[in-house]
Amino acid sequence: xxxxxxxxxxxxxxxxxxxxxxxxxxxxxxxxxxxxxxxxxxxxxxxxxxxxxxxxxxxxxxxxxxxxxxxxxxxxxxxxxxxxxxxxxxxxxxxxxxxxxxxxxxxxxxxxxxxxxxxxxxxxxxxxxxxxxxxxxxxxxxxxxxxxxxxxxxxxxxxxxxxxxxxxxxxxxxxxxxxxxxxxxxxxxxxxxxxxxxxxxxxxxxxxxxxxxxxxxxxxxxxxxxxxxxxxxxxxxxxxxxxxxxxx
Numbered sequence: 001x002x003x004x005x006x007x008x009x010x011x012x013x014x015x016x017x018x019x020x021x022x023x024x025x026x027x028x029x030x031x032x033x034x035x036x037x038x039x040x041x042x043x044x045x046x047x048x049x050x051x052x053x054x055x056x057x058x059x060x061x062x063x064x065x066x067x068x069x070x071x072x073x074x075x076x077x078x079x080x081x082x083x084x085x086x087x088x089x090x091x092x093x094x095x096x097x098x099x100x101x102x103x104x105x106x107x108x109x110x111x112x113x114x115x116x117x118x119x120x121x122x123x124x125x126x127x128x129x130x131x132x133x134x135x136x137x138x139x140x141x142x143x144x145x146x147x148x149x150x151x152x153x154x155x156x157x158x159x160x161x162x163x164x165x166x167x168x169x170x171x172x173x174x175x176x177x178x179x180x181x182x183x184x185x186x187x188x189x190x191x192x193x194x195x196x197x198x199x200x201x202x203x204x205x206x207x208x209x210x211x212x213x214x215x216x217x218x219x220x221x222x223x224x225x226x227x228x229x230x231x232x233x234x235x236x237x238x239x240x241x242x243x244x245x246x247x248x
Contacts, residue, residue, distance in 0.1 A: 017219045034247055036247040036248060038099035039063055039101075041100065046098065047098050047099070048061065050063070051128070052064060056210070057203050058071065058207070060104070060105040061093065061097055061105070062097040063097075063100040063101075066097075066101055067247070069225070070102060070103065070105070070225055070239070071105045071107060072106050072224075073107050073109040073217050073224070074106060074107070074108065075220040075221075076115055076122065079141070081138070084239075086138065088240075091236065092236070096243055101248045109208055109220050110205065113159070113168075114148055116171070117168045117171040117172040117177055118144075118172075119204055120172075120194050121186070121195060122137060124191055133184060136180075144175050148174070151174065159171065165195065165198050166196075169195040223242075225242050
């Protein structure tokens with residue numbers, strides 16, 4: 001899990017978008033299903049505010065037993081993922097997750113070193129603020145990419161000589177992630193502990209490796225609907241079409 005050189009990082013930052021795989025279906029080929037039943041959240045709660053950590057390492061919003069299960073493999077430095085978040089997160093959560101018919105799980109897909117740092121600090125606050133921080137990280141993405149793409153190659157060469165935990169911390173310092181989460185209630189000391197958590201970094205890496213064995217993941221964002229990858233699907237309009245076909 002070495003960080004990329006500045007040239008490789010610049011390439012990776014533009015290499016996002018869906019693709020093809022064998023374990024897939026297109027939006028048009030989603031098997032039409034009868035409408036599924038919704039389920040009310042427990043008294044005093046809402047499904048949109050119900051967030052749990054999954055065994056695979058993702059973060060799931062909504063009814064854990066929802067009949068329609070949507071998983072996104074997303075990169076926090078991918079502009080296509082940012083566009084989906086901007087256009088799709090609101091209607092996805094309010095129209096579908098809130099009904100108990102659909103669960104939405106986000107899994108960090110690590111395309112570069114910045115993604116590792118962002119994922120580690122992004123989960124540092126736990127389940128409560130997780131999706132709020134994710135949304136705000138996407139909104140802040142243009143600033144982060146501008147900073148990282150201006151760093152000299154010598155910075156990345158020196159970075160690669162450090163242990164993994166120190167790499168994540170230094171990257172977060174350069175990208176402004178420590179100040180970002182501090183402004184959202186996560187103390188700097190706690191954020192630094194999360195960045196140094198090599199067990200969590202390894203967990204994220206293994207989650208990515210398993211995804212590539214199962215599908216593999218052709219690009220970000222990649223969406224899995226009830227266990228099948230949605231081929232060439234990156235926009236909210238495409239995802240919503242698939243959700244409706246699945247009975248949501």
